[in-house]
Amino acid sequence: MKKIAFCFLLSLLMFQPVVLHAQSQTEEAMVYIKGSRYLPLYGRDSTVVEVKDFKMDVYPVTNTQFEAFVKKYPEWQKSKAIKLFVDTSYLSNWKNDFELKDSEQPNSPVTYVSWFAAKAYCECQDKRLPTVDEWEYVAMADETTKDARIKPSYNEKILSWYEAPRSNENSIGLNPKNYWGVYDLHGLVWEWTLDFNSVLITGESRKDVDKDSDLFCGSAAINATDLMNYAAFMRYAIRGSLKAKYSMKNLGFRCVKDINEKTNENF
Amino acid sequence: MKTFKYLFLMLFALSLLQNCNSxxxxxxxxxxxxxxxxxxxxxxxxxxxxxxxxxxxxxxxxxxxxxSVLDDNEGITDASIFNLTSQWHTEEGESIQLKDLKGKTLVVVMIYTSCKAACPRLVADMRHIEADIPDGKLKDIQFVFVSIDPENDFPERLKAFAKENFMDEEHWTFLQGTKSGLREFANVLSVKYKEISPIDFSHSNIISVFDAQGELKFQQEGLGVDNTQTVATILDVTP
Known part of the structure; x- marks a missing residue:
């Protein structure tokens, strides 16, 4: 009996630091987002959607973090990632499998990553990509308010960023944090979302105006709720034009985590 | 007592393992x-x-x-859909992975059985394509319907749908996946879909042709479009 107890204590001592360490690494940079119902630009039936409580990464994933990931999961290295999951520009700002080009900053958000790579990164940390609704929910906050979409200053700020060139080369965390304590949702890079392919606009006006469009079944149901929200419209248009294996210079990602572990499976 | 100890160690080892499937x-x-x-x-x-x-x-x-990236995937290139490891249920209730369909030309479309708008037309498009294939070639071709409504389209329902539409022969397959497996698969096909109410979805109308190794060869976009090129591609990649 004593022996068992001893073993137990020993193993606790041995493993605890490891377990604690691993936990703090994934937990520390996340903040709690209290869910609610809100009206997104493109919702279900153009009505409110419900966002459940979840945790979101405070910063987008950086080059350094992604480098650690490809070291651990070689199948996502620049030369090894398979064609099904990435296009030819995957990590094209890297010199080789492990090194950034000299012009790039380790603390900049990782870009030139496909949806598949972003999804794998999050899953390997027991997280997932945020849904469009979740991302937009957190992103409609400014520094002081949960829903700043009616403030003219909110839209102006975002639009002025959309005009600023090469913001992807900046470091993370330089923009002010928003109401939730999340940085860089605006002002740095666009971000992948889990269900980006649920945005059914083609970006081509001739195809979009026709509600009976043969391209999409049920396309009449998808109408924008607030056409004045031009910044959001641009985000949805980008999502609608993406394919999952694309990688782009100004497209990065961050991860979220469900509060209830079980629902992770559903996505 | 020993087993007890081992159990303990196992538990710890397990808790340390990455849950990522690598x-x-x-x-x-x-x-x-x-x-x-x-x-x-x-x-x-x-x-x-x-x-x-x-x-x-x-x-x-x-x-x-x-x-090739998977140990047991001989002859599968890195552009092949057989690299996907998600699990699917067929209308017969069997549990399969996509690579179990290897060896035949695949003609794939995404639908859901309660759909009243475009899906019947997509089903008709699939039937027209099938009708244009010489009977001798059908044994080397699989027509696959993937449900975008995995929460309702269970194998029984898919089987009933197959019977209703007279698509119960060997060369028709209906698949129910998991939510994440489905989203991944849709992204490989560049198919967009969105749940607009618990029983209704919007989705792109795309029919995709894969060769026997699972590489995408052709996509036909739209409803009731001219399917000559689709049929030509199918005949071309089927030996």
């Missing part, structure tokens, strides 16, 4: 790839040695290229 082992073979030493073309590589079209320097051999 069973993909790079299978390095000896194919060399070449790249410009100045990297003029943003990481572009070549199968053969030569000179860079931009700076005219000699191409240099690069790290070895890995072709």
């Amino acid at each position: 069973n993909k082992k790079a299978n390095s073979d000896n194919d060399l790839v070449y790249q410009c030493p100045m990297d003029c073309e943003n990481g572009k590589t070549y199968k053969e040695s030569g000179t860079c079209p931009i700076c005219k320097m000699d191409l240099q051999p690069l790290a070895q290229l890995s072709k």
Whole structure:
């Protein structure tokens, strides 16, 4: 009996630091987002959607973090990632499998990553990509308010960023944090979302105006709720034009985590 | 008592294991790839040695290229959908992975059985394509319907749908996946879909043709479009 107890204590001592360490690494940079119902630009039936409580990464994933990931999961290295999951520009700002080009900053958000790579990164940390609704929910906050979409200053700020060139080369965390304590949702890079392919606009006006469009079944149901929200419209248009294996210079990602572990499976 | 101890250790070991599925082992073979030493073309590589079209320097051999990533996936290239490891249920209730369909030409469409708008037309498009294939070739072709409503389209329902539409023969297959497996698969096909109410979805109308190794060969977009090219591609890739 004593022996068992001893073993137990020993193993606790041995493993605890490891377990604690691993936990703090994934937990520390996340903040709690209290869910609610809100009206997104493109919702279900153009009505409110419900966002459940979840945790979101405070910063987008950086080059350094992604480098650690490809070291651990070689199948996502620049030369090894398979064609099904990435296009030819995957990590094209890297010199080789492990090194950034000299012009790039380790603390900049990782870009030139496909949806598949972003999804794998999050899953390997027991997280997932945020849904469009979740991302937009957190992103409609400014520094002081949960829903700043009616403030003219909110839209102006975002639009002025959309005009600023090469913001992807900046470091993370330089923009002010928003109401939730999340940085860089605006002002740095666009971000992948889990269900980006649920945005059914083609970006081509001739195809979009026709509600009976043969391209999409049920396309009449998808109408924008607030056409004045031009910044959001641009985000949805980008999502609608993406394919999952694309990688782009100004497209990065961050991860979220469900509060209830079980629902992770559903996505 | 010993077993007790082992159990304990096992538990700890398990808790430390990554839950990420990393069973993909790079299978390095000896194919060399070449790249410009100045990297003029943003990481572009070549199968053969030569000179860079931009700076005219000699191409240099690069790290070895890995072709197939899964141990048991012989002959599957890295553009093949058989690299996906998601689990699916067929209308017969069998549990399969996509690579179990390897060896036949695949004609794939995404629908859901309660759909009243475009899906019947998509089903009709599939039937027209099938009708244009000579009977002798049908044994080498699989027509696959993937449900975008996995929460309602259970195998029984898919089977009933197959019977209703007289698509119960061997060469028709209906698949129910998981939510994440489905989203991944849709993204491989570049199919967009969105749940607009618990029983209704919007989705792109795309029919995709894969060869026997699972590589995408052709996509037909839209409803009731001319399917000559689709049929031609199918006949072309089917031996």
